[in-house]
Amino acid sequence: MNEPIFEANDLSRSFTVGSSPFRDLANHFLHDRQPTVLRAVDNVSITLAEGETLGVVGESGCGKSTLARLIAGILPVSSGERRFRGEAYESLLARKRDALKIQMVFQDPLSSLNPRLRVGEIVGEAAVLHGVVPRAKVKDYVVEILARVGLPADSVGRYPHQFSGGQRQRVGIARALAVKPQMLICDEAVAALDVSVQAQIINLLMDIKRDSGLAMIFISHDLGVIRHLCDRVAVMYLGRVVELAKTSELFASPTHPYTRMLLEGMPKISMQRRKFMPIQGEIPSPLNPPAGCHFHPRCPIATDHCREIRPELREIKPGHMHACLNIEAR
Amino acid sequence: MNIADFQDFARRFAESRSAVISLAVSVLFIVCAVFAPLLAPTDPYDLTQLQLSDALKPTGSKRMLPGEEVRANIRVDGGTASVQPASPTPTRLSIVASPCGPNCLAVGVEPPDAKLASLQVRNLPAGATVEGGRKHPIQPWWTLDNPDSNQARITSAGPLPAGLTLLAIAKSLEQETGFVFRLGTDNFGRDMLSAILYGIRISVYVGLVAAGAAMVLGTALGLLAAWRGGVADAVIMRAVDFMLGLPALLVGLAILAILGNGVSKVVLAVVIVQWSYYARTARSFAISELGKEYVEAARCLRLSPVRIMLRHVLPNCMPQIIVLFTLNIAAAISMESSLSFLGVGLPLTRPSLGMLIASGYEFIFSQKYWISIYPGIVLLVMIVAMNLLGDRLRDLNNPRLDR
Numbered sequence: 173m174n175e176p177i178f179e180a181n182d183l184s185r186s187f188t189v190g191s192s193p194f195r196d197l198a199n200h201f202l203h204d205r206q207p208t209v210l211r212a213v214d215n216v217s218i219t220l221a222e223g224e225t226l227g228v229v230g231e232s233g234c235g236k237s238t239l240a241r242l243i244a245g246i247l248p249v250s251s252g253e254r255r256f257r258g259e260a261y262e263s264l265l266a267r268k269r270d271a272l273k274i275q276m277v278f279q280d281p282l283s284s285l286n287p288r289l290r291v292g293e294i295v296g297e298a299a300v301l302h303g304v305v306p307r308a309k310v311k312d313y314v315v316e317i318l319a320r321v322g323l324p325a326d327s328v329g330r331y332p333h334q335f336s337g338g339q340r341q342r343v344g345i346a347r348a349l350a351v352k353p354q355m356l357i358c359d360e361a362v363a364a365l366d367v368s369v370q371a372q373i374i375n376l377l378m379d380i381k382r383d384s385g386l387a388m389i390f391i392s393h394d395l396g397v398i399r400h401l402c403d404r405v406a407v408m409y410l411g412r413v414v415e416l417a418k419t420s421e422l423f424a425s426p427t428h429p430y431t432r433m434l435l436e437g438m439p440k441i442s443m444q445r446r447k448f449m450p451i452q453g454e455i456p457s458p459l460n461p462p463a464g465c466h467f468h469p470r471c472p473i474a475t476d477h478c479r480e481i482r483p484e485l486r487e488i489k490p491g492h493m494h495a496c497l498n499i500e501a502r
Numbered sequence: 503m504n505i506a507d508f509q510d511f512a513r514r515f516a517e518s519r520s521a522v523i524s525l526a527v528s529v530l531f532i533v534c535a536v537f538a539p540l541l542a543p544t545d546p547y548d549l550t551q552l553q554l555s556d557a558l559k560p561t562g563s564k565r566m567l568p569g570e571e572v573r574a575n576i577r578v579d580g581g582t583a584s585v586q587p588a589s590p591t592p593t594r595l596s597i598v599a600s601p602c603g604p605n606c607l608a609v610g611v612e613p614p615d616a617k618l619a620s621l622q623v624r625n626l627p628a629g630a631t632v633e634g635g636r637k638h639p640i641q642p643w644w645t646l647d648n649p650d651s652n653q654a655r656i657t658s659a660g661p662l663p664a665g666l667t668l669l670a671i672a673k674s675l676e677q678e679t680g681f682v683f684r685l686g687t688d689n690f691g692r693d694m695l696s697a698i699l700y701g702i703r704i705s706v707y708v709g710l711v712a713a714g715a716a717m718v719l720g721t722a723l724g725l726l727a728a729w730r731g732g733v734a735d736a737v738i739m740r741a742v743d744f745m746l747g748l749p750a751l752l753v754g755l756a757i758l759a760i761l762g763n764g765v766s767k768v769v770l771a772v773v774i775v776q777w778s779y780y781a782r783t784a785r786s787f788a789i790s791e792l793g794k795e796y797v798e799a800a801r802c803l804r805l806s807p808v809r810i811m812l813r814h815v816l817p818n819c820m821p822q823i824i825v826l827f828t829l830n831i832a833a834a835i836s837m838e839s840s841l842s843f844l845g846v847g848l849p850l851t852r853p854s855l856g857m858l859i860a861s862g863y864e865f866i867f868s869q870k871y872w873i874s875i876y877p878g879i880v881l882l883v884m885i886v887a888m889n890l891l892g893d894r895l896r897d898l899n900n901p902r903l904d905r
Contacts, residue, residue, distance in 0.1 A: 241798065269804075271804050275802060288817040301809075302804065
């Protein structure tokens, strides 16, 4: 396996709900109510190899987007460490030019583009400011990048609202590519698009990956997209990674009960009629997650010690890890 | 905003007739303010032009030139007379004298068509008289009242003594000029039309400068609060709550009572009152913009926080701030007028509209209504127009209110 371009060790991020300086002060003196803490990302450890695409999949609210922002370095961690090419983020983010190597494509193609700026400025601004291209040559550079994502040269002078959803997402990708990244994080990058446009954008991302060998973290709730695009997949549930394996292996032989249920819920093209089995129960509130294994209230094979012991991610086969107390390697 | 957007915006703006009218009125007032020195018939700041004789004249009355007094010494020597002007200041009239016979001297006034109130000749020797004149009971002074011919004929029984020096004093009547006070005059004899035009100039200046400075200050603090959050946010927003809790006029009064009056101090008072509105608006819109993904994208592109706030967040907050600016110009003008009306705003020598209303207030019950009424109407129209304009801009910016 290659040297990892990115690694995260025990990454956690919690948010304090309803905090204010005054309430903190009152809590300090009264020891009254502890503020509610939401653990959006809870002890996540992942690595990403050079040129690899890692998929992160999970239901809404499981902390995928928070994880994306932690990896992109636009949100500070509560605990744990992030390393890019072996360097800790704290020193990496201080050098802006190098921090640019990590870029992100966002979910909402409209709100992720500043409506007041023309596409030329959106794409070229950071490249000029950080000295990626000289100011005099920025126009040609932007046109070149736009051509790479399949947008015509006259897009430069237009505003985001003058484009369709798929074109806007192409602008978002062009903006990330313009600063020559080495790692690209796609946070639900195709979720807001029509299915036909989704395919175009996925093909574009695959072309970019093939041409430039970019390492990618692709976050989605759509298993079909993940299967199509990713080398390895991490499955998240309530802020924790519950299973991590090669894509082919995960889809062929999922081991964690949650992954299995997710895969069973996936639509398949087959002639025979199939009974649709939704996952039992609602996803619990992340503000007050169940003790032990977060999944035990919905798990068909839960036992008493699932309610008490937190399962750690462990390797059950080479390159296949899961966090379940009851299922051993098969 | 490109041209098509602007055309669309203009079309939607024009759907409201009152908004178009108030835009026209506002532009008219701004033109008045900019070109006041060209439009005003007199310069109301030039105190040397004021005459108390013009004070409190009603609408449409003409300016009167006050009567003038001319003095000249006339030296009579045998058959000739020489005139030496003795007035302390230059005058329009001049005195001439010429012999009109052996024992006769004519004293006249140039130009001959000047209307005289009186013509007096002093130091006549005994035995000499002025035709048609009356003598002072004691002094040897002869006076002609309302002389038709502008000439006094001095006659005496014998020849006038050599080396005789007479003093001639001519007083002219008040004279109408072609200048009309179209809106009357105030109690200093100031032309109200000019004073109102210059008053608009001051009011528009104070409104624009004060609302503009408050916008810059308040928006900067609002953005700072939204960006830093935490303690900075709490401190700035509690200061805003504090300012909003105090009556604006009372704050202005207190500030001007300490600092004294003057245009820059009124501007300062308005800024201290108004910054809080901008801070609150800018903070709330900046917080909602900061939650959007383009800000995260800018962070991911490692742009500096200052650049993100000023180049990405601020332009997206500007429409709402500009609406507030339009409404606050009217508020600033009305606050300046209120402060001037209360006597703490602008100095008497540079009257604003509020000052003019205040100076006419004491005469309004003696039927000299024009001093207060006309500036009042102008102020009312100006504030209503700017409020309607701001309301329309606000409606256009709020998609829920727009159709």
